[in-house]
Amino acid sequence: MSENKCGIVRRSLNQALLSLAALALTGLTEVTGLSGLTAQAQPASPYPSKPIKLVIGYSAGGPTDLIGRYMAHGMEQILGQPMIVENKPGGGSNIASEQVARAAPDGYTLFVGTISNATNMSVYDNMRYDTMKDFVHVTHFMSSPSVLVVNAAVPIYNLKELIAYAKANPGKLTYATTGTGGSTHFAGELLKLRTGIDVLHVPYKGASPAITDIMAGNVSMGFMTAAGLVPSIQSGKLRAIAVAGVKRLPQLPNVPTVEEEGIPDFEVSSWNGLFAPAGTPPAIVQKLSQAALTVLARPETQAQFAEDSAFVAGGSPEDFRKYVAAEIAKWAAVAKAANIKLN
Known part of the structure; x- marks a missing residue:
């Protein structure tokens, strides 16, 4: 075989090998890309898929x-x-x-x-x-909303009377709460800050003992959450003075809000x-x-x-x-x- 023919054969073989390599690389890329798309197409488990x-x-x-x-x-x-x-x-x-x-x-x-x-x-x-x-x-x-209640025997029937009595008798009235740092405690302190009255804080461990002592007359008053309090008001064991909410409670339609009684922006819920x-x-x-x-x-x-x-x-x-x-x-x-x- 002549030198020219040998060179042509070698070049043809090299080109064929390069073409095969390119084809293999293209196929590999396509397969890899397809696998990636397949993995991406698999959706995550829909929420929620367990308790x-x-x-x-x-x-x-x-x-x-x-x-x-x-x-x-x-x-x-x-x-x-x-x-x-x-x-x-x-x-x-x-x-x-x-x-x-x-x-x-x-x-x-x-x-x-x-x-x-x-x-x-x-x-x-x-x-x-x-x-x-x-x-x-x-x-x-x-x-x-919290509701300000007093013992039924206390001669106070509205918030204005309560503030007047407290100012005339500083330190004489006491207020019960469900515990120091709770919402009922904050309600009482907010009332003191907004009105300047002096009433003594008596903390309890929960609503039940606090309400019981207000009804028994051991404590003068207290802000208590309305849930569970309404029956005691309706039975006459407690007297509701004001609702610390933005509107009156349907169950206590005759009890005004604190704002209606002259203290604006007073909400404790x-x-x-x-x-x-x-x-x-x-x-x-x-x-x-x-x-x-x-x-x-x-x-x-x-x-x-x-x-x-x-x-x-x-x-x-x-x-x-x-x-x-x-x-x-x-x-x-x-x-x-x-x-x-x-x-």
Whole structure:
């Protein structure tokens, strides 16, 4: 074979080898790309795909627990997965709050936040969670205004008479609360700050003993959450002086609000709603919010809440976030002025 022919053969072989290599590389790239597309096309498991845990920072049977269980029952029917309630009381709900704040932000560990998550920010030192930074505020469930009540034997029938009596007899009146640093304590201190009266704080361990001692006459008065209080008022064992809400209670139509009695912008409501750990994906937050709003919109829900002297709240996650932020700011000012602190 001539030298020219040999060169032509070698060049042809080289070109053939290069073409085969390019073809192989192209095929490999296409296969790899196809595999990548296939992996991307596989959807993640739809939420929720397993049971959801709802943590409540109070004992079973209390108002927060009852509302939380009611909402869990309604929401699980919509979401298609069980919502399992876990009661974790202690530390004014701080133990449960911290647990959920540190949970994975995947929508499977949720929390019933309350007014305590606003007041605790001001009264406890060295808090290990931040109510605004460590949570997404999903849906505002309800609010129940405090009602100022007196023992039926006390000769006071309205707020103006109470303020006049307290100023004429400084230190003589006492007010019961469900405990230092709670919403009923803040209500009493807010009244003192806004009116300049001098009344003595008597803290109890919960609402039941506080209400019992007001009825027995061992304590003059107290702000108590309306839920569960109305029957004692209607029976005449307690006299309602004013409602610390934005409007009158349907169950107590003749009892004016504190604002109607001359003290503007006086609202002390026990509230709760759904919290999720910060970083929970917006799509999951929206799905939870829509499920909660659907339950809240049902006539039977509104009837049940009204029976417990509570108002349905609702609104968007952003609405709830703004409400919680305003509550924290309001009670921080009261805590500072009244020097309310807990270790």
